[in-house]
Amino acid sequence: MRRVRLFVTLLACAGLIVALAAAVLDVAGAAVSSELPEQLRASLERSGVEHPVTAVLLNFRSYDTLLEIGVLVIAGMAGISLASTNSLEDPALRSADSLLYALQRWFVPVMLLLAAYLLWAGAYRPGGAFQAGAVLAATGVLMRLGGLPMAFIRPGILLRLGLVIGFAVFLLVAVVGALMGEAFLAYPATMAGLLILTIEVALTLSIGMILLALFVAAPVTDEHEPEEGAGS
């Protein structure tokens, strides 16, 4: 039975590969008559950033990005909703290893710097808020694993505020545009660059927080809520 299942599954996957490959080749052979690249080039200067990917991400298709951040916030939220601890640091992991500690003291500022650079560079070359946020989160992970105290981030309200700040700023900008008579998510052409930078900064912070929170959140509480209606 198992063998049959294995065989069938493998066969199906092979079939999928063949079909997909054929489709890919078929598509590759067809002529594309899209005006998208021209439009993109034409609109790039109005976008407020120079790098096309960032422009697409944060201006042309900023709605996608907004929702994407929403997804991240959800994940972070769902993560901490399951967590029993509110703190980002784990006392059990606090290390007394002085070498590691010293190393970290060197690494952390460098990584922070790197994050800032990535963020700034995003405007004209590969980089941007997500990359910066990821580095930020990595810094946090490192600090946690290394046992650095992170008391500066208060659990609870501050944590949640951190989670949501990027998203909130993004949204605020979006709606301000709408209130000023533009479409939802439209930036005034003159301020586009500045606004995008603001959003990116806030996003970086939030993304870092979320990824860190997700890393931390998973310990377990022993407290059980009785299932719905199961009686006391």
Add this chain to the structure above:
Amino acid sequence: MNGSPPLVLIAASILLPLLYPLLAARPGWHSISRGALPLLPLPALLLALLSTTPWTLELPWLLLGSTWMLDELRRSFLLLTALLWGTAGLYAVGYLGGKHLRRFGVFWGLSLAGNLGLVLAADIVSFYMFFALMTFAAYGLVVHVGGNHARFAGRVYIVMALLGEMAMLAGFLLAARDGGSLLLAELAAGIAASTNGWLMTTLFIIGFGVKAGLPLLHFWLPLAHPVAPTPASAVLSGAMVKAGLLGWLLTLPIGEVGWQSWGQGLILMGFAGSLGAAVFGVIQRDPKTVLAWSSISQMGLMAVLVGAALMAPGQVSALLPVIALFALHHGLAKGCLFLAVGLVIPAGRLLQSFLWVLLALPGLSLVGMPFTSGQLAKAAMKGALMVLPNVPLAGLLPLLLQAATLATVALVVRYGWLLWQQLERGTIPASRWLGWGLALFCSAVVFWSLPTVALVMSD
């Protein structure tokens, strides 16, 4: 309504007995409701006496539109019904105990209403309605006494009555279609004209034959009549069986040409019943059963007369009064005989012999003694039958008639014998005597002054 009695009288003659159950059903009013029994048919009697000319009454709002009428034939039946129920009612006042009195009163009233109504009804639906009312209510009278006998008799009665009703209903349905009219008067013509005439005639002969005790349809009669309380037996045997006869007269194609063989068949059936009943009757041990068989026997003779009317369209006008006369005679006499069964012989010797003479009187009348109603009826019958053209077994007719008389004699003798043996000695309420006496009076005296009789005698 041409010269008819006041409407209120017509209404009262039906409604009084019909609504009487409401009075009878009241608990605690025993003496009043019992006392009212003989009064119930009084309006009807008055109506019959006052209606010197035929009248017709249209009641289009009732049922499917109904018509009531009273002609000579009906008047005669109405008289019989009213008289007999009245006397039996009077008798019942003294006869009934307290037990189930209310129930008896209810069914008595309903049966009476049905019996009176069917006489007055001139359209199919009303007739059928009253007939059914009488049939079903009489069941209550039959089983009144209770016990196994009564229950068995009741079951036989109701089954046969239902079969009769169904046959009747089927006949009426067919007749209504083919005749295109709901009036009884137009029934005969409708039947005669229809291709289904044979079917309808058969259905009617059977349907009413059950009530009239035609041979093979008679089984219920010797069972039911004896078990009923005596006054009820009297009306069952005296009045209600006559409803069957009236049904025949009203529904069969009498007066139409071409029903000779049917008439002949009916005559044969009638004689068969008349003679056969005597054979069974004389071996009975209960005077009431003997009387029941005697009723079958007498009804057989009446069936002979109906058959004769069916056979000879030309003679109808002569035959109808004869039939009415015979019915009247038999009803009154039979009523007397039944009521006598419930009597008690008083102590005084002289009184006893006088009483026996009186007791014998209706019996002798039945036999056809001179100066009795029976003699007149028999003579009329013989006269009417003898002049008929091509009667079957024409030669045998006198013989058959004599045989019938003989049968009657045998039954009456047997009845007298049983009565002699079984009649108790003691005292009974006066109203019983009064009822019986009144019945006897009607049969022996009033009879002669009744309009129908006068009509026949004047012929």
Add this chain to the structure above:
Amino acid sequence: MSSALLYALAGVALCGIGLAGFLLLNHLLRRLLAFNLIGSGVFLVLVGLAQHRGGPDPVPQALVLTGIVVAIAATALAVVLIRRYFHLTGRTSFKAESEGDGGGAGS
């Protein structure tokens, strides 16, 4: 055949392999990895197919970036759930319980 198309075909292969893994593996983490494999395959197809002729197209790159973030979010959430599930039940797969009646049997 351009190199971009090669990427796309590699992505196709990844999809197939990932799907097989997803369907055949029981361990939850492995399934999650298989899912990530499929995800990578899809992104490769998306980017590779779109820019197999001529210059880079920034739109699919941006899409893929978004897709990656979404995938990361989902993966992270899944990891949290798996860890907690493991902690509560000591199980690393669905198999242990009877199939089809997962919701009913609560504490």
Add this chain to the structure above:
Amino acid sequence: MTATALLPLLALLTSLLAAVVIFVLPESSHRVRILVNLMAALLKLVIVALMTWGVFHGVDFSVSFTMLPGVSFMLRADALAMLFAGLSAVLWLFTTIYAIGYLEDSPNRSRFFGFFSLCVASTMGIALAGNMFTFFLFYEMLTLSTYPLVVHRGTEKALRAGRNYISYTLGGGVVLLLGIAWLHGLAGDLAFRETGHFQGADPALHGQLTLIFILLIAGLGVKAGMFPVHGWLPQAMVAPAPVSALLHAVAVVKAGAFGIVRVVYDVYGIDFAFMLGLLQPLAWLAAFTILYGSVRAMAQIDLKRRLAFSTISQVSYIILGVALFGPIGTVGGLVHLLHQGIMKITLFFCAGNYAETLGVHRVDELDGAGARMPATSTAFTLAALGMIGVPPLAGFVTKWMLGTGALATGVEWAVVVLLLSSLLNAAYFLPIVYRLWFCPVAAPWPGERRWGRLETSAWLFWPPLITTLMLVLVGLLAATAFSPLSWAQLIVVRMYLP
């Protein structure tokens, strides 16, 4: 909105609103509930009377709006509608009164009366429905609103009966829906019209139309309790007596029978249905059901079950009348719709009285009940005689009309069926009557209760007497204007002479 449009809606809403109010009322507010019940019933009676008067004088009461693309919700009061509406309005009043007494001191009254009113609202909707779609709408609503009534007692037996009931009726509903949908696909939205819609339809469609007809009749036949889909009816007898009365006399079986009348006359048109050769088999089926129900009834010991089989038999009279293809037969069938309702409701009231007052449920426990409960027993006797077809009671008028109708169209065998059925009716009713009046009380009553002066509670006492009076009067005064018979004749005149 004019009065002509408002009245049908009002007729519907009186009981619908009553239902809502009753549902909302707390269980303990008996007086308010009784008041609401009675007021609604009276109000409805007045409205229906008004509409009847209007219809008689040719006023067109109708209201409609489009519900779905191509389908409209349509209420319309024609003469036939008023026949059924009148029946349910009148009998609702008495059943309500009866039910108030019957359920005194029993739990779940709020629920009961709520669904009860809902049930009547559905019946009213069925009566006033102006097309097949609307008819179906209320038809299914009826199914649903009667279910809680059937299972009201909540016993295992009641629940089983309820399941049975719902399986049958929903199954029938599905078949009916198929038929209606198919018909709709074929011919569009069909408003009921007195001569039908298919006069001179394309012969190519005849096959389909025949099939649809069979579907429709099969679907409706379930509720009408036709053989062989009558199985739910005797089982549903576990319901409280007023419910049985309602199911049998007014609502459910009548809805089925009424639907068949609508389909035959107002959708297909009698001539067309005859031309398709559909009426003959229908008549046979009805005739068989009549006899079958009667024969089965004889074997029942439980009083209500006996009445149930009697219903199976009696409702098919209506269908027989419809299928006889003739105006007189139709009159008979239509008038039986009412007459059977009055008679059957009386019988069930009486059966309920015996059960409630004496604790008697079986026929053989009834010995001597006539002396203890004369009024109820009189009512029972008269209703039973009416069922047998004894003149001048309601049943006789029906039988007479059916009989003459059958003969007029040359269907002589139907008369034989009628007579045979009358005999069978007598065979299972008369023994009961005999026991009531002529048998001595054999044993103490299983569960006797006493109420002051009357033989039973006043709520229970009067309804059967009033319906008995009605069943006598509708027969006795059949020839007057506004009697059921005259009304049925009016309908038939409008049906046959467009």
Add this chain to the structure above:
Amino acid sequence: MAGLLFTPLAWASLSLLLDFRKGRCVSWLGMVIQVLVSLALWYAVMERGGFSYALGGWEAPLGIALRVDGLAVTFVLLTAAVATACGLHAGFYLDACKPWQRYFWPLFWFLWAGLNGVWLGADLFNLYVSLELISLAAVGLVALGGEAAALRAALRYLFAALLGSLAYLLGVALLYGRFGTLSLALIDEQLASCEPALIVALLLMLAGLALKTALFPLHGWLPPAHGIARSPVSALLSGLVVKASFYIAARLWLELGDRLGSPWLAQSIGALGAAAVVWGSWLAFRQPHLKQVVAYSSVAQIGYLFLLFPLTFAVAEPVSLLAQQGITLQVISHALAKAAMFLAAGNLILSIRSKRVDALAGVSHFLPFSLFSFGLAGVSLMGLPPSGGFAAKWLLLQASLASGQWWWVGVLLLGGVLAAAYVFRIYRASFLEVGDSDDFYHPPQSLEAIPMILALLALGLGLVAEPVLSVLSLPFEVTADVNEAQL
């Protein structure tokens, strides 16, 4: 317009900062706004017909456009109604003392935002992101509270959702590779004839979406997830979330199906739907737990939706319209009825303190209101008049008959009967009388009223089906009028 997208997201972030009680107050305010905005948008579409809305001022293909047509606003309004009801119910129903309940509100709002995104989306990739938003929020809601069974269900749900999304995205990748645009409308314009690669793409997308919609035989994840979640969450999931992926599938099919589909494909999808109807109903009938019954009923009801595929493929325009209207009604009525049913089931479970069906014995004595709501919702599921379910069934019947695909008639009718079987099973259980003791917990009036209102809406939908459906056929103007659209 902006409000529609903005409010849920803003409220999501706002409520994240608050605890459950404060979040509740804030959320109720938000719901009011959402309902008003939805109504206004609906009214606008009623007045002017549909329009297209370019986000950020960037027209497709460069930017993301929203398509605001009759269908979309109908669903937006439906979402507003159902979500509001669930939100109100949840406010009373959930235990405010549990610390994790605070996360209910943000997840709830994100879910709502995602749903609106799907209804209005006209960009294939944006739809993907919206779907993921919905999926993750839904998974988060299921897992909320974090006990083992819930986690298990949530994980199964998550895996299914992710796999489905990726399959969909793969299809999108192929389409983008072929057309260089993500706008569904533009693809529709450029698609001239059938190409095998595009069929593969369509199949992938449909398969992914079918998995997310829990089409038989891919339904395994749904009953545990919907059954284990808290009742308001179940109501949201069953009522709205599964419809989102179906909505996308239906839009794809209606836009591209006529060229990329084949009778074979249409019929087999229909057959799967039919199988879902039968199998789901049967399983629902067999479930021992109340909410599992309702959850399996969702599987069955979703099956109906997939009859859209055969009934709109290669049939005359009016027939296709009938089928579309029927399916739309089915979506709406199922959303309302199922939400009502889950909420009522939640109330019932609260009062009997057990999840089992047979524990319902005697409850009809004391809790007729919730039971009544349950029953009314059941009426719609059974497809009995005058409910929306009936109207839908009627239209589908007509469409089946008119298109000559009579075999679906059997499915539709059989489905109704089977639904009756499981609904009446519940009723039967509750009508059983077991003594007079009232040891049931009586939920507050507000909890009872909400499912009642939803059930009545579902029931009355059939009566007003015509006006509801008339919105669907409003004209769609491609000329976007951005300014007026700002609400």
